Amino acid sequence: MSHFPLPAIQRRAFLRDSAFGFGGIALSSLLEEAGAAPVTLSKPDHWKGTLKSPHFPVKAKRVIFLCMAGGPSQFETFDWKPELKALHDKPFPASFTKGQQLAQLQNAELKARGAFTTFSKHGQSGIEVSDLFPEIGKQADRLCVIRSMQTEQINHDTAHAFMNTGSIIKG
Incomplete structure (x- = not known):
């Protein structure tokens, strides 16, 4: 069995980096005790970022989330774009890339x-x-195809991270 050398992590760096997580947990607990941030899970309006109950009876019992990183493009599977067919082999409209950082495509x-x-x-x-x-x-x-996801990210890797985590920063 091969052993891969792992980078040594210094004790101080570990404690410094992990302190943020533990500090956040402790702070939320202290604020709750002080009454500054009461946690009331029973209040339905407490979680403003969650969806409310649907206006119809739910039929779905499960969801299969297909994240096909490296798989076929959405333009080859479920997302027909007739405009792309019209633009085929023509210069890419500048409006699509305006303000984007195209690291690998400079001057291409x-x-x-x-x-x-x-x-x-x-x-x-x-x-x-x-x-x-x-x-x-x-x-x-029997399918539910979601076509409403969008991002300002044009590079696949950062767009993929954003889709799955809500952030373009990995890690």
Whole structure:
């Protein structure tokens, strides 16, 4: 069995870095005791960032979250973009990249690329699914496709981190 050398962490650095987490826990406890930040989990309006109960009976019992890092692009699976087909092999509109830091693409000529495949509408819902997935298309009315996620990040890695964590900073 091979052993990989791990970087030695200094005791002081460990205590310094971990103190932030422990300090936050202690501070919230102290503030609660002082009455400055009462925690009332039973108050429904306490958690302002959570969703309220839906206005219809819930049918779903489970959610399957597919995070296909390195998999097919959304433009090849469930997100048909007819405008990309019209822009295929043409210079990428500057409005798409305005203000973005394109580290790997400095001074490169950017061209738009349309989908490699075709899309068809499926089911009563009319969900457009890539023709690469004919069996998934048959289940279209049983799917929930979320197309409302967006970010200002144009680089895949930071956009992926933002999608999963809400922050572009990793770690």
